[in-house]
Amino acid sequence: MTYKLLIVDDSKLARMAAAKAMRALYPDWDRVEASNADEALALAKDGAFDVALVDFNMPGRDGLQLAADLKSSNPSMHLALVSANHQAEIIARTKAIGAAFLAKPLSEQSLGEFLKEAVRQLDSAKS
Amino acid sequence: MSEKKLELLSDLQIDALTELVNIGVSQAASSLREMVHSQVHLSVPSVQLVNRARAVEILAQREVKNLIAVHQVFEGDITGRALLIFPETKSLELVRAITGGDLPLEDIIELEQEALAETGNILLNSCLATIANMLHRSLRMSLPEVLRGDATTFFNLAPPPQAGDVVLFLYINFAIRERDISGYIAMIMDLPSLTALTHLLDEFIARTAGELAP
Numbered sequence: 001m002t003y004k005l006l007i008v009d010d011s012k013l014a015r016m017a018a019a020k021a022m023r024a025l026y027p028d029w030d031r032v033e034a035s036n037a038d039e040a041l042a043l044a045k046d047g048a049f050d051v052a053l054v055d056f057n058m059p060g061r062d063g064l065q066l067a068a069d070l071k072s073s074n075p076s077m078h079l080a081l082v083s084a085n086h087q088a089e090i091i092a093r094t095k096a097i098g099a100a101f102l103a104k105p106l107s108e109q110s111l112g113e114f115l116k117e118a119v120r121q122l123d124s125a126k127s
Numbered sequence: 128m129s130e131k132k133l134e135l136l137s138d139l140q141i142d143a144l145t146e147l148v149n150i151g152v153s154q155a156a157s158s159l160r161e162m163v164h165s166q167v168h169l170s171v172p173s174v175q176l177v178n179r180a181r182a183v184e185i186l187a188q189r190e191v192k193n194l195i196a197v198h199q200v201f202e203g204d205i206t207g208r209a210l211l212i213f214p215e216t217k218s219l220e221l222v223r224a225i226t227g228g229d230l231p232l233e234d235i236i237e238l239e240q241e242a243l244a245e246t247g248n249i250l251l252n253s254c255l256a257t258i259a260n261m262l263h264r265s266l267r268m269s270l271p272e273v274l275r276g277d278a279t280t281f282f283n284l285a286p287p288p289q290a291g292d293v294v295l296f297l298y299i300n301f302a303i304r305e306r307d308i309s310g311y312i313a314m315i316m317d318l319p320s321l322t323a324l325t326h327l328l329d330e331f332i333a334r335t336a337g338e339l340a341p
Contacts, residue, residue: 010171011142011143011145011146011149012142013139013142013143013146013332013335014146016332016335016336016337017335017336019336020335020336020337023337056153057169057171058171059171083153084150084151084153084154084157085153085154085156085157086153086157087156087157087160087166087167088160089160089166090166104150105261
């Protein structure tokens with residue numbers, strides 16, 4: 001089963017890093033990139049994503065606001081907030097939205113663990 | 128606006144540098160949050176290539192005259208200085224936030240210098256160490272120094288820059304809203320470092336993105 005992933009980060013390099021990890025982990029998934037919240041929401045309107053990786057510190061709406069919007073438009077989407085900003089308040093808000101928190105710089109291992117669990121749930125929802 | 132385009136760096140190199148600073152400062156903010164027990168809000172970093180006068184102007188536009196800076200020099204493949212800057216009027220409030228707020232004013236005043244130096248040290252080290260690790264290089268850092276003055280004082284510190292007038296100026300706002308404290312983390316890099324920096328960024332980009340920079 002392959003799934004559709006949305007990568008949202010204002011840094012092109014960070015999007016490239018996520019794409020690199022995805023090439024190693026799930027090369028056949030559909031990957032779509034957005035550089036800000038508005039772009040991400042427009043893309044999410046056009047096509048449903050199964051999983052999204054969302055940067056926290058972005059110009060305009062931040063990643064937590066975006067994650068909440070994405071979640072309310074598609075409650076079954078699996079979300080991870082990606083940030084080096086591991087303050088207790090931010091992690092608590094991430095959990096409250098129902099998203100996972102992944103540390104930046106993003107490692108293939110932590111992304112792999114998050115996606116493995118997401119895949120398990122997505123697969124069982126489909127069967 | 129008289130900002131020069133960062134033509135010495137490619138778009139992807141600027142992106143990589145901004146992301147490095149963003150990750151470094153985010154780590155530092157997480158350390159600061161543990162010290163003040165309140166959330167620290169950060170802006171998106173700004174990276175500009177400007178002359179010293181313009182850097183002073185940018186800072187002067189945004190902040191009042193009486194500022195405090197905790198200042199550390201970093202040296203290695205890249206050389207420059209990192210500063211934690213905030214209004215002098217907020218200095219005691221910051222010390223109060225860090226010490227937990229139970230101390231009488233005279234103790235806070237007595238502790239001020241030391242507490243500011245230590246706070247700056249933790250924040251700037253956290254930021255610079257994160258950046259150095261990601262670049263796979265080590266940076267030597269000087270002891271923190273607490274300075275009082277304005278933007279002009281901070282940007283014209285001895286020893287005078289060998290590099291001439293143009294500096295790479297990076298800054299990011301931070302705010303502890305519950306305490307009504309806000310300020311900047313700024314970094315100034317001299318130009319001879321810039322050549323070294325472009326090589327380091329290319330290596331970093333290649334490692335991170337798994338492909339060579341164009």
